[in-house]
Structure formats: structure tokens, C-alpha cells
Amino acid sequence: MEELGKEEIEKLYKLSNCNMCGDCLDEATGCQFLGYDHERAVKEVTALIEGRDTPVLEDCITCQACQTFCPNGVNIFNWIIHRMDTEKTWIAPGLDRLNLYGLLPGLEKPWVMQKGDPDKPWVSVCLVHALLGPPGDIEMYKDSRIFKDLNLLGGTMNCLVGMTHAGLENATGPACLEAIKGNIDMYNTFCGGKEIIFSHDECIASLWQGEEQGLEVPFKHTHIVQYLNEYLKANKKDIKPLGLKVAHDSNCSIRYGPSREAWFDEFYELIGCTRVERRYDRENQLCCMPNFLLHRSAGAPERGVLPDVERAAEARKKNVDDAVAHGATHMAFICPGCMGNMVDDCLNVGLVPVNIIELAQMAFGERKARW
Ligand code: SF4
Ligand code: SF4
Ligand code: SF4
Known part of the structure; x- marks a missing residue:
């Protein structure tokens, strides 16, 4: 470098x-x-x-x-x-020789999951759903009024901000920036320059980070919650307010790009849910810590640091306990990876884990929570 x-x-x-x-x-x-x-x-x-x-x-x-x-x-x-x-202080020996920036997004080629109206936007259904998400995640996109007539793009992944979970630089570094640029070209070509709605916060956060570093994104890019809010407002008469107390769980990439907090607040209001005020929400949200497998050491007990597996379990437990202590019955995720990582922790304390897309579908009576 x-x-x-x-x-x-x-x-x-x-x-x-x-x-x-x-x-x-x-x-x-x-x-x-x-x-x-x-x-x-x-x-x-x-x-x-x-x-x-x-x-x-x-x-x-x-x-x-x-x-x-x-x-x-x-x-x-x-x-x-x-x-x-x-x-090279963090990444596990050996992994540093792999080009993870190219390897992960290159796992699967883009493919058309649903052919919709050619004049309507695309929805990027990030590969993280299949790789790290909980069972049945992809089903959310099928036969739903929310995605009717939209074009669904499968097999892509732009979670390059998340390369930091391998001890690798984000878009402030040239290798990551180059990978983001390659993905922008791929999206633009595959979707013909049409608007793309990103279902995974991290994918659009990588684009925003790229823009901060001077890259041009030639197509309109929309966060899934911006899209959901517009859809909910346009279809207000069909919403049956859910009346649930929800602990919101954001993901790590929320730290980059515009603040999404007002979008989330509006989303919960539109579907008739209460976003419980709690310690580990908003700027204090806790990481689900899926990264310990890539770390070079298993923590550092001699320096008073718990082994990574224990630190991860402790962080997830603090998060779900905080949700329950503040009266939540559900925990809503915007990242399929975080949700896949925390399903058991939620169920162990009696919290129902849901993706925010599922919550919107529940408000239209289209589905029930998976658990
Ligand atoms: S919080 Fe304080 S110590 Fe940390 S980077 Fe900012 S100014 Fe420096
Ligand atoms: S808050 Fe702590 S653990 Fe998280 S990135 Fe900063 S130094 Fe690392
Ligand atoms: S799984 Fe959660 S913690 Fe990991 S990259 Fe996605 S958002 Fe970040």
C-alpha cells in the first residue's frame, strides 16, 4: 500500500x-x-x-x-x-494475502430475481441475505405488494465499508475505493442507469463513502427505508397499525452517510409502532460483533481484554437485555447480517427478531413474524 x-x-x-x-x-x-x-x-x-x-x-x-x-x-x-x-495489526495471518475487496463481492454475479416494469427502479437484494442472514430472508422479497412491478437484482454485494471487520481499510483507502468504483460501474451497466433501492444499509453506505472520496455515482440511489416510507405514505389507507414496542437495531455502516434516524422514526410512526428509547440505540448502538473469526488473536486476556468470542456474546447480551428492560417485545434489524447473528440472542430473552421490511409487510397484513 x-x-x-x-x-x-x-x-x-x-x-x-x-x-x-x-x-x-x-x-x-x-x-x-x-x-x-x-x-x-x-x-x-x-x-x-x-x-x-x-x-x-x-x-x-x-x-x-x-x-x-x-x-x-x-x-x-x-x-x-x-x-x-x-x-497489519488486526487481520488473521494468511487472510491478509487474499484480495477480500474483490473476493467477497465477486462471489456471485448479478442476476434478475424479478423482472418488473422496465420504467420502475431496481431493488438490490444484497447477497448478505443468503450468506449471513437468518433462514428465509430472501422470501421477504417474493410476492409482496411492496416490491410489485419493481425489478429485483440478486447476487450483488457492495458491503465494502464492512471490510473494516477484516481489519482492512474502508473507502479512505485506494483498494476499497477501487472496488466501490467497480461495483458502481457494474450496477450502472446491469440496471441501465435506472434508480436502485438498496435493501442493505451497508451497500448504500459504501456508495456514500465513495462519493465523499470523490467518486461519481451516476444513478439515483435510495435507501430501503426512504423507499418504504414513501410506499407507506402512498398506501396509508391499507395500513393496520401494529401497536408493537420495538427495539431498533442499526448496523455498523450507519456511521457513514446522512443520518438515517429521522427516517427510522418516521417509519415506526407510519406502521403504528413505538421505537423504545433505550441505552444502546441511535449513536450508542452496539455492534453485533461478527468479526472475531477474522481476527488474528482470540482477544488479549493478559491486557484485561476478554477473548473475542466472549466479548461478542457479552455485547449481544447487553443489547438484547437493554431492549427487554425498556419494554420492547420485538427487535427490528436493518442489516440481515446483524439479524442472522442475533436471532438466538433475541429468542433467548423472549424478543421477536424481525427485519424492517417484514414489519412493513406485517402492517399490510401480508405476513407474520418468522418467530
Ligand atoms: S474525541 Fe477527543 S481524543 Fe478522540 S479524536 Fe476526538 S478530539 Fe481526539
Ligand atoms: S468504538 Fe472502540 S471498538 Fe469500536 S471502532 Fe472505535 S475503538 Fe474500535
Ligand atoms: S453484519 Fe452487521 S455488523 Fe456486520 S457488516 Fe453487516 S452491518 Fe456491519
Whole structure:
């Protein structure tokens, strides 16, 4: 990987804005996974910014949350992942020699899942549904009024922001940016430049990240919740308010692109659900931590860090317990990967896991929850 000059580093990561306050890594105000008090957070963030060794480069679980904790606009997570990637501190030995940026999205070629009205938009049904989602996920798209006449695109995957879960750089790095560019060309050619509605938050977040880095996306790109809200408003008379108390669970890529919170709030209101206010929602949402399999070590007990499998189980348990404690009966996911990862945790505490698309279909009486 090419070395960046000082000016380029400043442009990408804005490190000179950092006043070493430590808030991003302090457990009281920021990172929920490293277990740092204020003093330790200041020490480690100083080492991070100054380019010195720090256990953060091995122990961070790549949840991306600190990217939004900084009040001074430092791109702190982007800097962490840049260092992890260039210094190869995180990824499991051997995996670093694979071109994961090309490998994962190249698993399956794009194909037409449903041929709709040629003048209507496409819906990208991300491959993550099949790879990591819970059983029956793809069924959501079949025979639903919500997708009637739309063109369904199967087999694609643009979860390149999620490469960070392998200790690899996001779109601030050239390899990821190149992969996003390749996917933009593929989408544009396959869908004839028509609007694409992205069913997976992470796929559209990768496009938004690419745009921030100067890529042009020549087709209209729409988030699934923007589309659902428009559909719900246009078909208000058919909605039967669900009256459910729902714990919302966002995914890691929510940290990039425009804020989706107002879209989610509107969505729950339109289907007559209450989004319960709880600790691990909005800017404090907890990562489902699916990444430990790619990590080079199984945690670092000698540094007071739990093995990754235990940290992951602990994080998921904290998340579902918080939902139940705040009165939720359902947990709604926008990421099929997170949902696949957390189905058992939800069921163990009596929470019904649902994808937000299913919730909209339930409001039209089209289906029941799968569990
Ligand atoms: S990155 Fe931001 S939050 Fe973290 S220490 Fe620097 S100024 Fe504080
Ligand atoms: S990415 Fe997550 S785990 Fe890593 S330092 Fe930031 S908040 Fe902590
Ligand atoms: S599965 Fe969840 S945590 Fe993983 S890449 Fe998708 S959104 Fe991120």
C-alpha cells in the first residue's frame, strides 16, 4: 500500500483537530469494547494520533462507533483502520494475502430475481441475505405488494465499508475505493442507469463513502427505508397499525452517510409502532460483533481484554437485555447480517427478531413474524 504524505493524512483524517481529550475511547463517553477509563483513553488516543504503538490496533473490534463520538470532527475510526491495515495489526495471518475487496463481492454475479416494469427502479437484494442472514430472508422479497412491478437484482454485494471487520481499510483507502468504483460501474451497466433501492444499509453506505472520496455515482440511489416510507405514505389507507414496542437495531455502516434516524422514526410512526428509547440505540448502538473469526488473536486476556468470542456474546447480551428492560417485545434489524447473528440472542430473552421490511409487510397484513 502506498504511503500517504502529511498533507494527505490531514485531509483524510483531520488529526490536527484532535485535542487528546480521550472522549472517543473512554468507556464513560465513547468506546464500549476496550474498557478504558479516562486516563487510559487519553494515553492510548495520544499514541494513536502520534503514530506510536498502542493495543487499540489489536483490541478494537472495528465497530466504527468512535467515528461519530468525536466532537471535533476527527475521523478517528478511519485513522484506526488505516493504521490496522497498513501495519497489519488486526487481520488473521494468511487472510491478509487474499484480495477480500474483490473476493467477497465477486462471489456471485448479478442476476434478475424479478423482472418488473422496465420504467420502475431496481431493488438490490444484497447477497448478505443468503450468506449471513437468518433462514428465509430472501422470501421477504417474493410476492409482496411492496416490491410489485419493481425489478429485483440478486447476487450483488457492495458491503465494502464492512471490510473494516477484516481489519482492512474502508473507502479512505485506494483498494476499497477501487472496488466501490467497480461495483458502481457494474450496477450502472446491469440496471441501465435506472434508480436502485438498496435493501442493505451497508451497500448504500459504501456508495456514500465513495462519493465523499470523490467518486461519481451516476444513478439515483435510495435507501430501503426512504423507499418504504414513501410506499407507506402512498398506501396509508391499507395500513393496520401494529401497536408493537420495538427495539431498533442499526448496523455498523450507519456511521457513514446522512443520518438515517429521522427516517427510522418516521417509519415506526407510519406502521403504528413505538421505537423504545433505550441505552444502546441511535449513536450508542452496539455492534453485533461478527468479526472475531477474522481476527488474528482470540482477544488479549493478559491486557484485561476478554477473548473475542466472549466479548461478542457479552455485547449481544447487553443489547438484547437493554431492549427487554425498556419494554420492547420485538427487535427490528436493518442489516440481515446483524439479524442472522442475533436471532438466538433475541429468542433467548423472549424478543421477536424481525427485519424492517417484514414489519412493513406485517402492517399490510401480508405476513407474520418468522418467530
Ligand atoms: S479524536 Fe476526538 S474525541 Fe478522540 S481524543 Fe481526539 S478530539 Fe477527543
Ligand atoms: S471502532 Fe469500536 S471498538 Fe474500535 S475503538 Fe472505535 S468504538 Fe472502540
Ligand atoms: S453484519 Fe452487521 S455488523 Fe456486520 S457488516 Fe453487516 S452491518 Fe456491519
